[in-house]
Amino acid sequence: MCGIVGLFLKDPKLEPQLGALLADMLITMTDRGPDSAGIAIYSGAGKGKAKITVQSSTPEVDFKTLDEDLKDAIGTPVLILIKSTHAVLEVPLAQMDAARSALSHLRPNVKVMSAGESIEIFKEVGLPKDVARRFDVAKMSGTHGIGHTRMATESAVTTMGAHPFSTGSDQCLVHNGSLSNHNGVRRELKRQGMTFETENDTEVGAAFISHKLQNGETLGNALEATLTDLDGFFTFVVGTKNGFGVVRDPIACKPAVMAETDDYVAFGSEYRALVNLPGIEHARIWEPEPATVYFWER
């Protein structure tokens, strides 16, 4: 069991509330998984800036002077926003890869949670309410976001084993279920140049989709391919810079409920997660069909 939530806003007026709505949805799902929790929020695309979200188990050491050190390395000013064990580094978009490369030398112990024009990922071991408070998620605005609370099955309960997993620029994935052929798929993806941080099955699902997108596939086609190439149980929710997608395996034993209004598209492992959304009483509510790809892009 795990709990997944997702929210894709169509009405910009709701954007300041994205973090608060998503945190509330995720906290409602706490009893589906108490091990770790995480959230990905998308905001601020199109400003020519890149955001690199990093994590450290010794933030007071690693984040001290990180902005200055990075500025010296890449030659442009770097903004840093520290939130507990995570920090968001803002650099010019053209400098994103240079900054990531410099970071791996400057702070080899720091982990990159996500990088891209709009994505920020915050995840830690602990309950959703504690993780949401720690990173002040309720104050975050954005266009879309996904969250996950984990009951671990396939790998250890660690920060890096928490969801969402990001394996490509502005991409992330959360998963309820377990994949049975992840070792074989990981081996093949490694051969094709993908890199992995964990032994986790979900990271393989995320990298599988990222690899397809890197090769020019659409989000819809990449999700479609999970149905033929990944074996096991899954309900996936995927985020990209512009979009939000959902796919369930053909057996579809992992629960999923969706709601759509003129203002948003929402996903929850259970209907409980959706009950406090504005206008939910008039939403179209349905259970996503097995082996069927759903996605929304702006």
Place this chain on the structure above:
Amino acid sequence: MQTFDLGAEGLRALNSALHALKGQTNMTEWEVINPKGAHAIAAGVDAPVDITVRGSTGYYCAGMNKLATVRVKGSAGPGVAENMMSGTVIIDGDASQYAGATGRGGLLVIKGNASSRCGISMKGINIVVHGNIGHMSAFMAQSGNIVCLGDAGEALGDSLYEARLFVRGTVKSLGADCIEKEMRPEHYAIVEDLLRQGEADTKAKPEEFRRYGSARKLYTFNIDNASSY
């Protein structure tokens, strides 16, 4: 009428109050407000009372129901009326997976669609679905009836025993050992009665249904049938 605010008083208080009703009671009408998708609403009731839930429910609503009538004025999450013994459960909206699973008796009515595994391993319950039923419905169903006014998904009635499956629309595929069977007069009578009980008699006529049942080849293991399991 007893009105119970689930948001204010909590699930355990509701189910304790409902479980305390035994045999004859003069508190026969109950209304549950603010269900907000909570789990196990009115599970394990054993009294001839009428309970209306004003909204959608989570897992296992009306599970193990005996004698009671439970009405959900919304949709139901997974496992609604699971292992129901008797009584009636009526869902105005849709039902999620394994509705009526292992049910031993009583009537489950779903006015919207039911998703996968509806009636899995049913053992005597009657299920009337006004819309469609999802894949693997009636898997290993042992007895009782499903009347589906819409379409059935993949692998209907896989490894079926003696449950009768009546479908008005299309069947995407039949599961192992499930075959179409002739509608005889007694089957028209069963469908007519269940359409009436399931508040669907104005929507469909018995002669519009086809019957599916067990080919009875997989009841006991036979090496000649190994490839069919």
